[in-house]
Amino acid sequence: xxxxxxxIPVNDAFLSDCECPLCLLYKDLEENAIEFTMGPSxxxxxxxxxxxxxxxxxxxxxxxxxxxxxxxxxLMMNTHMNKVIKDLKTISSKDKPKKKPLIGKKPQSPVTxxxxxxxxxxxxxxxxKPVFERYIDTIFxxxxxxxxxxxxxxxxxxxxxYHYGLLYDNALSYLSQNEINEFxxxxxxxxxxxxxxxxxxxxxxxxxxxxRNQNAPWKNSKDALPxxxxxxDHIIIEEENN
Numbered sequence: 001x002x003x004x005x006x007x008i009p010v011n012d013a014f015l016s017d018c019e020c021p022l023c024l025l026y027k028d029l030e031e032n033a034i035e036f037t038m039g040p041s042x043x044x045x046x047x048x049x050x051x052x053x054x055x056x057x058x059x060x061x062x063x064x065x066x067x068x069x070x071x072x073x074x075l076m077m078n079t080h081m082n083k084v085i086k087d088l089k090t091i092s093s094k095d096k097p098k099k100k101p102l103i104g105k106k107p108q109s110p111v112t113x114x115x116x117x118x119x120x121x122x123x124x125x126x127x128x129k130p131v132f133e134r135y136i137d138t139i140f141x142x143x144x145x146x147x148x149x150x151x152x153x154x155x156x157x158x159x160x161x162y163h164y165g166l167l168y169d170n171a172l173s174y175l176s177q178n179e180i181n182e183f184x185x186x187x188x189x190x191x192x193x194x195x196x197x198x199x200x201x202x203x204x205x206x207x208x209x210x211x212r213n214q215n216a217p218w219k220n221s222k223d224a225l226p227x228x229x230x231x232x233d234h235i236i237i238e239e240e241n242n
Contacts (some may be wrong), residue, residue: 006131006134006135006137006138007138007142009025009028009135010025010135010138010139010142011142011149011152013025014149014152014153014156015152017157018157018230018236019157019158019160019194019198019227019230019231020158020159020160020163020230020231020234021156021159022135022159022160022163022166022167022234023160023163023230023234023235023236024236025132025135026128026132026234027236029127029128029131029132030060030063030124030128033060033124033127033128034060034063034064034067034124036127037051037064037076037123037124037127038064038067038069038072038073042072042075042076043075048076048079050123050126051076051079051080051123052079052080052082052083053083053121054121054122054123054126055080055084055118055121055122055123056122056123056124057122057124057125060122060123060124060125063124064124084118087114088111088114088115091110091111091114092111094110095109095110095111097109136166136167136170137174139153139167140170140171140174140175143175143183144174144175144179153186153190154186154189154190156190156194157194157197158190158191158193158194158195158197158198158231159187159190159191159194160230160231160232160233160234161191161195161231161232161234162233162234163234164187164191167187168184168187171183171184171187194231195231198224198227198228198231199228199231201219201220201221201224201227201228202221202224202225202228204218204219204220204221204224205218205221205222205224205225208221
């Protein structure tokens, strides 16, 4: 079965000491996609044609800018901007704008349609999405078929809220009713235990700023903020050295 090709990264993520194994899986895919985009591939005509058409979302263009290959980014931006300028000049020259009615549905212009479509696409996101969806397939396949993985699932430190919802929703499609009746309570327990634990650490982080607790131990709260950000915003932030 094709899903088995992804059992190694999924197993590794669920064995890691992280606050959300799905965030870790996504982060690795994101790093690989950025490396591919900023590598020699940007010189290939096929890839340049796709990047010209799709562009990049704000998060990924920021990540690309932070890499050392500024020339590669400039080349991609240049041809992408050339296409956008050409397309919008053509569309706007043919459009005949009309005043929007005060009542009723407001008409959408071809210019706005083009821009909205452009804002909804990203070359990097497109590379990540199909593989991450296969990771979801693999998680449910392993949960059903591999008793050891089921135990790993129950022992992780939790999930971020976004990926908790993703697993909750997908369980209804991947699992039988009996399996759902087992999976959802396990998922809930793992998620809420993790959230309560990290929220408790955040609370103690706040309490440490009370002068009455200045000599009290930090416990597990020194890195509570980056762990809390994972839980609520599914973003892994590299912890600063203390």
